[in-house]
Every structure is written in C-alpha cells, then in structure tokens.
Amino acid sequence: MNISEIAPYEFSSVEARWQNFWRKNASFEVDITQTKKKYYVLEMFMYPSGKVHIGHVRNYTIGDIIARFRRSSGFSVLHPVGWDAFGLPAENAALKQNGHPKDWTYKNIEIMKRQLLSLGFSYDWSREFATCNESYYGFQQKIFLAFYKKGLIYRKESEVNWDPIDNCVLANEQVIDGRGWRSGALVEKKKLAQWFLKITDFAEELLSEIDGLKGWPEKVKTMQRNWIGRSEGCVIKFKTDINEEIAVFSTRSETIFGATFLAISPDHPLSLKLAEINTNIKAFIAEFKKGSVAQEVIDRQEKLGVNTGVTVRHPFLNKDIPVYIANFVLMNYGTGAIFATPAHDERDYEFAQKYSLPIERVIESEGDLPYLGNGVIINSDFLNGLTISEAKAKVIQRLCAIGIGERKVFFRLMDWGISRQRYWGCPIPIAYCDHCGIVPLEEKDLPVTLPYDVDFSSAGNPLDKHATWKRIKCPTCGKNAVRETDTLDTFFDSSWYFLRFCINDPNNSNLLKKEDIAHWMNVDQYIGGVEHAILHLLYARFFAKALSKYGFINVQEPFDNLFTQGMVCNVTYKKENGDWLFPNEVQKKNDGSYEVTATGEKVIVGNIEKMSKSKKNVIDPDVIIKTYGADTLRLFVVSDTPPDKDFLWSDEGLEGCWRFINRVWRLFVFAKSCGANIEENSFSIENCAPDIRELYKNFHRTIKNVTDSLEERAMNKVIAYIRDSVNSIYFLLEKLRGSQIVFRLIIRDLIKLLAPIAPHICEEAWSMLAFSGLVSDNPWPEYNKEYIAITTINLPIQINGKLRGTINVNPEEGEESVFEKALQVSSVQNIIGERSIKKKIYVKGKIVNFVI
RNA sequence: GCCCGUGUGGCGGAAUGGUAGACGCGAUAGACUCAAAAUCUGUUACUCAUUCGGGUGUGGGGGUUCAAGUCCCUCCACGGGCACCA
Numbered sequence: 001m002n003i004s005e006i007a008p009y010e011f012s013s014v015e016a017r018w019q020n021f022w023r024k025n026a027s028f029e030v031d032i033t034q035t036k037k038k039y040y041v042l043e044m045f046m047y048p049s050g051k052v053h054i055g056h057v058r059n060y061t062i063g064d065i066i067a068r069f070r071r072s073s074g075f076s077v078l079h080p081v082g083w084d085a086f087g088l089p090a091e092n093a094a095l096k097q098n099g100h101p102k103d104w105t106y107k108n109i110e111i112m113k114r115q116l117l118s119l120g121f122s123y124d125w126s127r128e129f130a131t132c133n134e135s136y137y138g139f140q141q142k143i144f145l146a147f148y149k150k151g152l153i154y155r156k157e158s159e160v161n162w163d164p165i166d167n168c169v170l171a172n173e174q175v176i177d178g179r180g181w182r183s184g185a186l187v188e189k190k191k192l193a194q195w196f197l198k199i200t201d202f203a204e205e206l207l208s209e210i211d212g213l214k215g216w217p218e219k220v221k222t223m224q225r226n227w228i229g230r231s232e233g234c235v236i237k238f239k240t241d242i243n244e245e246i247a248v249f250s251t252r253s254e255t256i257f258g259a260t261f262l263a264i265s266p267d268h269p270l271s272l273k274l275a276e277i278n279t280n281i282k283a284f285i286a287e288f289k290k291g292s293v294a295q296e297v298i299d300r301q302e303k304l305g306v307n308t309g310v311t312v313r314h315p316f317l318n319k320d321i322p323v324y325i326a327n328f329v330l331m332n333y334g335t336g337a338i339f340a341t342p343a344h345d346e347r348d349y350e351f352a353q354k355y356s357l358p359i360e361r362v363i364e365s366e367g368d369l370p371y372l373g374n375g376v377i378i379n380s381d382f383l384n385g386l387t388i389s390e391a392k393a394k395v396i397q398r399l400c401a402i403g404i405g406e407r408k409v410f411f412r413l414m415d416w417g418i419s420r421q422r423y424w425g426c427p428i429p430i431a432y433c434d435h436c437g438i439v440p441l442e443e444k445d446l447p448v449t450l451p452y453d454v455d456f457s458s459a460g461n462p463l464d465k466h467a468t469w470k471r472i473k474c475p476t477c478g479k480n481a482v483r484e485t486d487t488l489d490t491f492f493d494s495s496w497y498f499l500r501f502c503i504n505d506p507n508n509s510n511l512l513k514k515e516d517i518a519h520w521m522n523v524d525q526y527i528g529g530v531e532h533a534i535l536h537l538l539y540a541r542f543f544a545k546a547l548s549k550y551g552f553i554n555v556q557e558p559f560d561n562l563f564t565q566g567m568v569c570n571v572t573y574k575k576e577n578g579d580w581l582f583p584n585e586v587q588k589k590n591d592g593s594y595e596v597t598a599t600g601e602k603v604i605v606g607n608i609e610k611m612s613k614s615k616k617n618v619i620d621p622d623v624i625i626k627t628y629g630a631d632t633l634r635l636f637v638v639s640d641t642p643p644d645k646d647f648l649w650s651d652e653g654l655e656g657c658w659r660f661i662n663r664v665w666r667l668f669v670f671a672k673s674c675g676a677n678i679e680e681n682s683f684s685i686e687n688c689a690p691d692i693r694e695l696y697k698n699f700h701r702t703i704k705n706v707t708d709s710l711e712e713r714a715m716n717k718v719i720a721y722i723r724d725s726v727n728s729i730y731f732l733l734e735k736l737r738g739s740q741i742v743f744r745l746i747i748r749d750l751i752k753l754l755a756p757i758a759p760h761i762c763e764e765a766w767s768m769l770a771f772s773g774l775v776s777d778n779p780w781p782e783y784n785k786e787y788i789a790i791t792t793i794n795l796p797i798q799i800n801g802k803l804r805g806t807i808n809v810n811p812e813e814g815e816e817s818v819f820e821k822a823l824q825v826s827s828v829q830n831i832i833g834e835r836s837i838k839k840k841i842y843v844k845g846k847i848v849n850f851v852i
Numbered sequence: 853g854c855c856c857g858u859g860u861g862g863c864g865g866a867a868u869g870g871u872a873g874a875c876g877c878g879a880u881a882g883a884c885u886c887a888a889a890a891u892c893u894g895u896u897a898c899u900c901a902u903u904c905g906g907g908u909g910u911g912g913g914g915g916u917u918c919a920a921g922u923c924c925c926u927c928c929a930c931g932g933g934c935a936c937c938a
Contacts, residue, residue, distance in 0.1 A: 003891080003892080004884080004890080004891040004892060005891090006891095008890090218856075218857090219856055219857065219932080219933080222855065222856055222933080222934095223855090223856080223932095223933055223934075225855095226854095226855070226856095226933075226934055226935095227933095227934080229934090229937065231937070231938085233938080248938080249937095249938065250938060251937095251938065252938075263938090303936080326936095327936090328936045328938095329936080329938080330936075330937065330938090332937095333937045333938075334937070334938065335938095337938090338938045339938085340938085341938095345938075346853080346936090347936055347938080348938085350936095410937080410938095411937090412934095412937050530932085530933090533933080534933085534934095639864090639875090639876070640864045640865060640875085640876060640877080641864060641865070642865080645858095645864095645865095646931095647864090648863090648864070650863090650864080650877075652877055652878070653864075653876075653877060655877090656876060656877060657876090659890095659891095660876090662890095662891095663891095666891090716864090716865070716866090716875085716876090717865095717866075717874090717875085719875075719876085720865090720866070720874065720875035720876075721874090721875080722875095723875055723876070724874075724875060727875090730892080730893095731893095733892095794871080795871090796870075796871040797871090798870085798871085798918085798919070800918080800919090801870095801917095801918065801919045801920095802919095803871050806871070827905095838918095839918060840918090841918050841919080843870065843919095846870050847870045847871080847918095847919080849870085849918050849919060850918090851918050851919095
C-alpha cells in the first residue's frame with residue numbers, strides 16, 4: 001500500500017457514531033462508589049445566549065483535554081455541564097420577539113446542547129441542569145433563608161439607576177451615555193430598599209486566604225486583593241464649633257499637622273442636616289445627586305465643593321480649620337469624611353488650589369507639591385525629624401491616648417447588592433405583612449416558582465404587576481401579605497453551582513448531600529475567562545465559606561487550580577462607509593487586497609479584535625465542524641498559541657490542522673495494512689535495526705514530553721511533540737513496514753496521546769486497529785526510563801562563550817578525556833592556534849567552554 | 853496615577869543560566885502528474901562570502917557570569933486590571 005493513495009478521512013460519519021456511542025453508553029458518567037482517586041474538572045458554565053461561539057469552544061476544549069487526560073491517567077473524573085440560565089438578555093429578547101424568557105432560554109439550551117454534543121466533550125450529562133430549573137432555584141431559596149436567619153442578608157436603602165419615563169430600574173448595561181436604553185430619558189439616582197449580602201463579614205478571610213491559592217494565576221490573586229482593598233489607619237474625632245463631632249479616617253495620620261481643612265461627603269449626615277438650613281448647601285447636594293451612578297461618569301468629574309461655614313479644632317494646634325462638603329469624598333468608604341493635607345495628596349491639592357485654601361508642607365522634599373514620597377517630617381511639633389513610619393506610630397499613639405483616635409481597618413469591598421427588579425431570576429422567598437413586617441417564608445412553602453403568565457408590554461417588573469402571584473397569606477399571622485417581587489442577581493446563581501454538580505441527581509435531589517460534596521470538592525481544575533477574575537470568583541469563594549460556616553458543607557476554598565484562557569480574536573473587515581463585514585462576505589484578490597465577494601466593493605482590513613457579533617469578525621463553529629469536523633476544530637483552538645494567551649483565528653492554521661488530522665489518519669490506515677497482532681511480550685527492542693530502535697526510544701521521549709506538557713497545561717507544546725513524532729514515523733515508514741511490532745506499539749501509544757485532543761479519530765483508529773475496549777478507557781501510556789536515558793550526546797564546544805564545534809561523547813565520560821577530544825576538533829584548533837588556554841570549563845553532559 | 857503582565861524570524865510560538873528559533877503557518881524548490889490539486893521530500897533569522905566559512909542577532913542601555921532570551925539595575929513600547937478608597 002502506498003500511503004499517498006489512502007482516501008481522505010471521513011470525519012462526518014465517524015464523529016456522529018462515536019458521539020452517539022458515548023452518549024448511549026453514558027461513557028463519562030461517574031459516581032462516588034468508584035474506588036479510583038477523584039478529579040473534578042470544571043469549566044465556567046455558559047449563559048444560553050443562543051449559539052456557542054469559538055471562545056466557548058476553546059474554553060471547553062481545554063477542559064475536555066484535561067478531563068480526558070486525567071481520566072486515562074487513572075482518575076475518576078467528574079466533568080459536568082450546565083447552564084447559567086437566568087438573566088436580563090432573556091427578557092430583552094422576549095420583549096423584542098414577543099416571546100417568553102423561559103421559552104427563549106430553554107430553546108437556546110437545546111440548540112447549544114446539540115452543539116456541545118457535536119464537539120465530543122466528555123461530560124457527565126446525567127448531572128446537567130439549568131439555574132432556571134425549579135429544583136435548582138428552589139434550593140437556592142433555602143440558602144437565602146439560611147443566610148437571612150443568620151443575619152448575613154439584610155435590607156438597606158441603596159441607589160439605583162432610575163428611568164423617570166419608563167418608571168423602572170435600569171441595570172448598568174441599560175444605561176447608555178447616561179440615558180435609559182429604551183426611553184432615552186436622563187437616568188437619575190434613586191434610593192430603593194434592596195437586599196444585601198454581608199460579604200464584608202468575610203473580607204479578612206477572603207483576603208488572607210488568597211495567599212494559600214497556590215494554583216491560581218498571580219494576576220487574578222492581585223486583582224482580588226486590590227478589590228478587597230484593605231487599608232489600615234486611624235479614625236480621628238474632630239470637635240466642631242456647632243457642638244458635634246466629625247470622625248475622619250486616615251492612613252496618613254502623620255501628616256495631620258499639614259491638615260488645612262476637612263472634607264465630608266455630600267451624603268454625610270452632617271451635610272444633609274446642614275442642607276436643611278442652608279440653601280447653598282442644599283443646591284450643591286441636589287446638583288450632586290443628579291447624574292448617573294455609572295462609574296465612568298463619576299471618574300471624569302471635576303472636584304467641586306462648598307464651604308459649610310462650620311469649623312473644627314485642630315487636635316494639636318491652636319487653630320480652627322474649615323469644613324467643606326466635597327464631591328470626591330465617598331460616603332460608602334471609611335467614615336465619609338477626611339482631613340485634607342493638600343501638600344501631600346493630589347486630590348486635596350487640586351481642591352485647595354480651586355478654593356484657595358492654605359497648603360502646608362510637613363514632609364521635607366525638593367520640588368513641586370503635592371509631594372507623595374518618603375522624607376523627614378517637618379513643621380509638625382512633636383513629630384519633627386521622624387520618618388514617616390515613626391511619625392505614624394507616634395501620632396496614632398498620641399491620638400489614642402488623648403481619646404480622640406482609634407486604630408481601624410477599612411475595606412474597599414462593599415456588601416453585595418443581590419436584589420434585581422426583574423422577572424427572569426430566582427424569586428426572593430420573603431413576604432411583607434402589614435402586621436409582622438418582613439417575614440421569611442417557611443421551607444415547606446418553597447420553592448417559590450416564577451409565574452409563567454406575565455405581561456412584558458409595559459415597563460416595570462412584571463412580577464410586581466402580576467394580578468395574583470404576589471398576594472399570599474402571612475406565614476406568621478395568616479393575614480394578607482405580599483411577596484417580595486425582586487429576584488436575585490444571577491451572580492447568586494453561579495456562586496454555588498459547582499456544589500450542585502457534586503450531587504448524583506441534581507434535578508431531583510432536594511439536598512446538598514454532604515458526603516457527595518466531601519467526595520468531589522474541591523474543584524481540581526477550574527477553567528474560564530479572566531473577565532470573571534473578580535466578581536464571580538470572589539462570590540463563589542464567599543459562598544463556600546458562608547455555607548461551610550452554617551454547616552451546609554465543609555469547604556474552605558472551592559477551586560484548587562484556576563486557569564484563565566485567552567480570548568479568541570480575528571481580523572475585522574469594513575466597507576469604505578464603515579459597515580462591518582463578516583469574514584465570509586469578503587475574498588482576497590490577486591494583489592493581496594480584499595473585496596466584497598458579492599459586489600466587488602473595496603474592503604478595508606481593520607484591526608485584530610476579540611470576536612464579537614457587533615464587529616462581525618465571528619466564525620460559526622457549526623460551519624467549521626461541518627467542513628472539517630470537531631477534531632480539527634478542537635486541535636486548532638489549542639495548537640500554536642499557549643491556552644492562556646489570546647488566540648488569533650486563521651483559516652490557514654485551520655487548514656494546517658485538517659492536513660495533520662489526515663496525516664495521522666493515513667498513518668493509522670497504513671499501520672492497519674501492515675497487519676500484526678503480535679503480543680507485546682514477544683518483543684525485544686535490541687533485535688531491531690538501529691534507526692528503528694532509535695525511533696522507538698525517541699517515541700518514549702515523546703510520551704514523556706507530551707505528559708509533562710499536559711501537566712503544565714501547555715497544549716501547544718503537546719501538539720508540537722506529537723507532530724514531531726509523527727514526522728519521524730513518516731520518515732521511516734517503509735522500514736516500519738517490516739517491523740510490525742514496533743510500529744503497532746508506537747501507533748497504539750500515539751493514539752492514546754492524541755485522544756484527549758482529537759477523541760473521535762482516535763476512538764475510530766483504536767477500534768479499526770483492533771485494540772481492546774475504548775481508547776477513552778485505556779490507561780495513559782508510560783515511558784521506559786531506560787529508553788529515554790541519554791547514552792551519547794552532541795556536546796557543544798565554546799571558545800570564550802561562542803559556539804565553535806561539537807563532539808559526540810558519553811555523558812559519563814571524564815573531564816580530561818572530554819577536553820582532549822574537544823581540542824582535537826579542527827575548527828577549535830584553528831581558533832586557538834598558538835594562544836594559550838586560560839581556563840577550561842566542562843559542565844557534565846552540557847557544555848565545554850575554553851577561555852583564551 | 854497605582855498594580856500586574858508581555859516584548860524572540862514575514863507570522864503563531866519553543867528553549868531546568870549551557871548549541872536561540874522546536875512545532876506549525878506562510879514562502880520556496882524537487883518527486884509524483886499530460887496538467888493541476890492532494891501527497892511525499894528538501895530549504896527557509898539577518899547578513900558578507902555565495903565554496904570552506906565569517907559576522908550580527910531575543911525592545912534599548914548598563915551590569916553579574918567561563919557562559920544571559922533566561923538573573924540584577926535602568927529606560928522604552930504594548931496589553932490588562934484598578935482608579936477620587938483618604
């Protein structure tokens with residue numbers, strides 16, 4: 001048989017066949033009775049938006065490769081799949097298409113599930129659930145009640161984006177340039193009673209335990225640390241001339257002698273009080289209240305303030321300093337008040353300049369103010385001459401001693417607002433009774449299910465407008481009451497789903513069985529986008545801690561290893577008028593430029609950007625799977641680029657992977673034609689021809705390299721090593737025809753090595769070559785240490801650190817003998833000539849270097 | 853502004869302080885073919901010599917070392933995160 005005559009690989013029927021086989025045989029279902037060591041692989045679950053995109057494919061392929069690798073390495077691998085199914089887009093789509101969020105969501109799940117199946121992922125489908133399933137959110141309501149009863153959930157007034165025309169609350173993404181997305185009205189800040197989760201109770205733990213997360217990227221840990229933002233400082237009470245105290249928080253207490261004014265937040269109680277008697281202040285606060293709560297607007301704001309007329313006494317100086325209301329002081333951090341030291345703080349400096357307030361230097365330095373660096377304290381009475389840290393310690397001690405200071409730690413982290421004025425979310429199991437107030441529902445009344453018959457035709461929360469749903473009897477007194485009509489933030493849903501996957505039958509079980517959780521947790525490998533580095537991962541960590549504290553489970557940190565994959569990018573194409581074009585709408589011309597295929601219009605090739613619908617630089621996985629098969633796509637999305645880096649789509653690269661799949665296919669078919677069903681134990685490598693022996697030994701090195709690279713999740717290297725060994729096999733193809741046993745052994749292990757990446761073709765080859773069972777069930781190949789031991793090396797010889805030749809030596813050979821051989825190399829002799837050698841270096845098995 | 857990260861051929865990228873550029877893409881040549889495609893086999897950092905061979909090269913500059921892409925200092929560029937947090 002001539003290898004070039006082998007027909008192309010018929011992926012389509014093969015892939016469908018094995019997908020059906022795995023599904024029918026529940027090949028990847030697991031339970032806790034298995035005696036093997038457990039391994040839990042989890043990819044961040046998907047929002048059912050309607051279509052799987054290439055970014056998902058990359059994420060889930062990385063996960064599947066790890067899952068399949070661990071499985072064949074002898075682990076019992078839990079690899080579940082589910083849907084993060086509540087959320088705003090379903091409501092938007094329902095509005096647009098006159099449909100229902102529930103129908104829209106379940107229809108999308110069906111479509112996307114079919115897509116996932118067509119990629120051959122090794123999921124345990126028996127554990128699949130969506131967060132909008134009653135069994136899931138019903139249990140979530142139990143968690144809510146438990147947290148509520150423990151005081152971890154509370155109700156508080158909080159600001160929201162309010163659309164005054166539609167009379168409804170807007171999510172941040174519904175505010176566009178400060179206006180409501182539907183009405184176009186200027187969005188206002190409005191206070192509304194909302195539910196909060198006291199995540200700040202766990203701030204210290206959430207921060208300190210980041211250090212123990214050895215398997216997390218440093219970058220993510222840093223982001224979480226910054227987000228929690230612990231700062232140590234001192235709260236200082238200032239006496240005012242109106243018989244009140246103002247408490248300020250400072251981390252720079254050593255600069256207190258430079259304090260020339262106090263600034264308080266417009267939301268500070270004193271501000272509000274003064275507003276009642278001072279129209280200037282009232283106007284200032286009113287102006288401040290306008291405008292959006294959106295961060296981008298706040299960030300660009302100019303520093304503004306108003307003098308209250310109130311003064312405070314400086315604690316150490318015989319002087320009074322004014323109190324200003326300033327828009328840059330935040331009520332929700334620290335005490336909502338600061339002492340301002342313009343000489344050593346940029347914001348204070350800017351404010352002082354604007355309002356012509358005095359600026360007094362208290363840290364010695366040269367150059368312009370504000371000065372933020374280190375130095376010696378000056379103009380500060382008992383602090384003079386001290387360093388910053390000495391002064392800080394001394395002044396805090398003094399403030400505490402005279403009873404106006406207190407050491408204090410504040411966190412940037414704020415409590416998590418969990419209520420949303422939306423329909424498509426988990427109902428909050430609370431009743432409001434005129435007699436009893438806020439009453440939690442009882443467990444027997446759970447789940448509180450979402451009504452299907454809701455009206456989206458007018459603005460506002462459909463649950464609130466529903467005729468009957470919210471009217472209930474009070475669980476305590478039995479009188480008429482109403483339900484809470486807010487639903488939970490979808491981050492709440494995704495904060496514990498990984499625990500639910502541990503339960504055998506998550507759609508029917510009403511328990512979070514401790515033994516199941518104990519068996520599967522922690523997640524050994526979690527994989528997802530870095531966009532969830534802060535919120536989702538922080539909330540999930542918080543849930544694990546809170547649920548453990550209240551006895552539901554016993555898990556401290558849920559994710560042992562975290563892997564954040566890069567984005568999938570592609571070039572963009574535009575018409576001259578700026579309209580974006582899909583890649584399949586353009587074609588390359590002979591001169592290398594592009595034109596619109598249909599019309600011949602000129603095409604501008606734009607930047608490489610993250611694939612997104614709006615820029616139309618998307619690739620439809622379905623089309624790729626149909627044209628090249630799932631294995632080719634899986635191979636492509638992890639080849640070349642390391643999985644944590646951004647991946648650039650290229651049609652040529654994809655073609656290259658398709659060629660490689662066919663190249664190995666031909667190899668498999670060729671191997672089959674060579675026959676051989678000979679037992680391994682009748683084989684001795686010493687009887688082989690030298691080049692075949694070398695090939696076989698090198699293949700063992702490939703096994704090692706592939707295994708090591710998989711351990712470090714470097715799929716690009718895995719593929720490089722496999723390709724390299726395939727090349728070597730091709731090189732000796734005709735000789736291998738006469739060495740069936742070696743050939744068969746190599747092919748057998750090659751199939752195993754490739755199987756996690758391209759499972760369909762490998763399963764097919766495994767069965768075609770009559771190996772027993774499934775390749776998915778077979779153990780990972782092991783390498784023979786003797787075969788990879790190096791017996792001769794090509795030793796580089798350097799002169800003054802420059803490569804001048806090589807010699808073949810045994811790595812065990814003695815130093816003197818190596819030098820002798822090295823000096824005989826003609827290129828080395830030519831350079832050394834008559835010169836004397838000052839120093840000879842031999843690093844065993846590595847290098848020779850002569851210094852002349 | 854602060855905190856991370858990254859900088860290597862035409863491109864994606866390899867390289868426990870020890871032969872820089874594995875593997876792939878692209879390019880290019882040969883074999884096969886009437887021809888093309890596919891396939892198989894070469895070549896492919898730059899540069900001078902175009903024969904042996906030499907020189908230069910991992911963002912720039914400096915340093916440590918027998919030896920630096922790798923370690924240290926410094927500057928530059930790009931990417932990301934946070935950003936009135938007192």
